Amino acid sequence: MKVKRIRIIRTFFSDAIIIFIFLTVIFLLVIRQVRNGSVSAWGVETFLLLSVTAIILAAVDIFGRYLRFRKRKQNLEALNSRLSNIIEGTKGKHVLLEPSDPYYELSQSINAVQSMKDMISKSFVTQQRGYFSLIEYLTIGVMVLDQDRKIYLSNHAMSDLIGREMNLKKQLYVNVLRTYELSQLIERVYQDRQDQHAEIKLDFSDKVVDAHVVYVPVSEHHFLVMALLYDITELKEIERMQMDFVGNVSHELKTPITAITGFSETLLQGALKDPKALKEFLNIIHQESLKLTELVEDILSLARIDASPELKLDEIDIRKFIINLLRPFRPEISKKDIHVEIQIPNGCTVQVDQNKLRHVINNLVQNAIKYNNYKGNVWLKGTIKKDSWFISVNDNGYGIPKDEKERIFERFYRVDTSRSRQNGGTGLGLSVVKEYVEAMSGKITVDSQVGVGSTFTVIFPLELPTAPLNESTK
Amino acid sequence: MRKTFNNELSKMHVRFAEMGMMVHEAIFRAVKAFVDHDKALAHNVIVRDQAINECENELEKMTLEVIALYQPVTADLRDVITILKASSDIERIGDHAVSMCNATIRMKGSQRIAEIEVEIAKMGDYTCSMVEHVLDAYVNRNLERAYQIAKDDRFLDAELRKIRQRCMTVMQAAPASVFSGSYYISVATYLERIGDYVTNVCEWIVFLQLGEIVELNPSSKNNL
Structure with missing residues (x-):
């Protein structure tokens, strides 16, 4: 609340001079009316009287102006600090002014801006929290790299899949990664600026992942690279188990059945009459059917456990x-x-x-x-x-x-x-x-x-x- | 000028890190193939070694170009020289992984010696983690870690002596195991050599940080 003294003095003098001239003119006019052109009243005393009156009036005016100025300045400063609070993001109180104040509307607008900004930042924080925890708890491995190949963020699933701690922010990704295929994929994205996709087997965690490396343009000269690893180990396993199961079952069933069919066919085609062959072949058929029984029994016992888990x-x-x-x-x-x-x-x-x-x-x-x-x-x-x-x-x-x-x-x-x-x-x-x-x-x-x-x-x-x-x- | 040089340097760094990854994978797979008697995996490692060699050539070319074009000095020069020297050491680790895989393929079907398989599996895991650690120490410029890893190499030396001794004993008792026994000794030697190359890389880390060429574990090379 400092006003330059020189300004006060200057205003004071200009005020005083204006008032003095004003008063002199009035005085002269009054004199002429009363005395009809006589200027004898004009003397040192009159002059002094006029100047003193002018000075007092000017002082009163300056004082009034100063008070008004101070009030305005205070209000302005309050509003200004409010605005700078908004910029800095610190929380402050609303500025309340009288409705008659010239800055009343400005203060209302600033308060509205403040409320809006509060709301936006609140929803921004909520969104960001939600977004980060979503990424963190996602079962898909996510790693975001900036354009200098540094890790911007990486989630828990990523570390699990790679088998190493990957959430080392600001580190070059090549320093942390130990899977060549994945790093090559990422490198290709940096070079071609095109999304890449491959199925990768991760040695250190023994997992198979479906890797997507995505090029994300942010602005004209800025971009991010996002690596998404989707764990398909189980899918692969199930796929393979199904294939194996069908293959194995048909193989296991087919071997004895082929033997039984083959030998019974030979018997039917005339080997019946040879007693030695008959006995041998029947034996084989018997053996193979026993194998089949064993197999069926094993399958049945598997089914039975599922059905009745009672214990004696x-x-x-x-x-x-x-x-x-x-x-x-x-x-x-x-x-x-x-x-x-x-x-x-x-x-x-x-x-x-x-x-x-x-x-x-x-x-x-x-x-x-x-x-x-x-x-x-x-x-x-x-x-x-x-x-x-x-x-x-x-x-x-x-x-x-x-x-x-x-x-x-x-x-x-x-x-x-x-x-x-x-x-x-x-x-x-x-x-x-x-x-x-x-x-x-x-x-x-x-x-x-x-x-x-x-x-x-x-x-x-x-x-x-x-x-x-x-x-x-x- | 500075910017283009930094670009070149970071490009080299990425390439080197990739090579490190490949070699680490190679040794990991080689050990796994050996322990599981997995011929297919061993073959896979042998095929992939080509890529490692190409990578080394490329790095060599890049470093020479950088030296010729930018004439780096002090820390920059050390950076470039370290990449040049360490990459050849790392490439040799890859070669040893290949030798191990060749042994794995040739050994298939011969009579095995159980106790030595266990020892070699242990030694292989240890070597693999050493390679991993040295790559970490390199990228993080971790001097203390480098000294530590160089010290760890002594375990491999001791292990090699132990395996050789045991193989001899078993081979003397049962001539049928000579075939596999001789392979066991060579595989253990490969692993020990890998340990030595890891020590060399550690020496380069020291050079990178301090600018001194040192010899870590000088005694370990005498008993080969």
Whole structure:
């Protein structure tokens, strides 16, 4: 609230002079009227009187003007600070002026601008929050790059898919990314300024993604590049499982059927009369039909688990149970000269569905023997822990490649088709095992390396949940 | 002038990072192929090595051009020289990954030695993570990390000695395992060599930051 002194003085003097001239003119006019042209009244005294009056009047005027000016200045400053608040984005109070004030309308407009800006910024923040959390929680991997190839933003799913922390803002994307195919795709977008699309297998997270890299022009000289990764691992898996299932089922069904058809045809065409051939062929037909029965039974047992997950609980001693169970395997074990070691302490009794557990362990032991080398080893371990018990079957046989560890529980899946076909089996064993273990609220884990061997472990809780198991199996 | 030089430099940097990615993938896949006895994957790595070699040639050409055209000095020169030298080291890592894959393909069907497969799998994973870390350390110019990684290389040396010793013992006992045993030793040697190249890259990181040419782990090269 500072007014330049020189301005006040100047205004004061000009005021005083104007008033003085004005007064003098009036005075002269009055004198002429009264005295008729005599100028004798004009003297020093009159002059002094006139100037003093002029000065006082000017002072009064200046004072009044100053007050008005100050008021206006205050209002203007309030309005100005209001506007600068709006620019800075800090929150302030509304400016209230009397309706008679000359700035009243201006203040109203500023207040309206303020309210509008508040509203816009509020909805902007809401939108931005929503937008960022949408990106963050999206299951699609999103990474936005600016035109200097730096990461502008990247979401959680992206880090998961790539298998590394990707949300390093302001970093060159090539410094963070470790997948060449994706980086090449992005680089191509930078060069061609055209959207790119490819299916990429990510090694480090073992995922297959559908990658879209999009060129987003912002203005004439600015653009963004957006990489969108859509996880299609499961889709691919399902696609492949379906194909495999159809292929496997038809293959498994076809082999015995071809044999049966072929041999019965030969018999019908006259081989019936040769008793030796008749017996041999009938035997083959019988064997093949048994294989078919086995296959159908396996499929049925899969269907049955889905239908009836009831458990018949008995108390058993694990060690005795295993020893009993191993008895039928003796011929196979001695044929391959396999050394079996049971490392289960005496007196471990648990409550379990005997039939289901027998099926599970039978299958695992059979695999351990079947996929083992001559003179191999099989270790059976098991014990009771704090709130669970487990049995593990460990062999030093062929082993399972890392990628296929999860797949072996798929129906009809065979690790190495060329070798396992010779060994027989339907490819359903482990999937049935898994279903059974889950029906008993247990878990099955596998640890394996090719050429080293595999360990299958089944873990069951000591206390089975009392609630019906329908939910847990489904 | 400065701007075009920076452009060239960042172009080189992108190319180098891409090469790093390819090599990292190559070694990751080579180890995986070896552990899983996966011939197809091994073949894939061998085919892709061509791209790595081309990338190295391209980088070489780019660095020489930059030196000739812009005559960089001090830190810029170090940047360019480091890319030139480190890229050839990284390319050699790719070559070793290929050798490993060749061994994987040739070994298929021979008698395996379980305990050594486990050791080599461990060594392979370790080497792979070392390659990853050194690339990270390079892009972040992390000096301490570089020293640390160079130190980690000693683990690979120890592991190689252990594997060689065990292979010898097994081969002496069972002549049937000589074929695979000799391959195991060479694969372990490849992995150890990769470790040495990683150490070289670490040396270049030191050069980049301090401008000194140093030798990290000088003793590790004697026992080969």
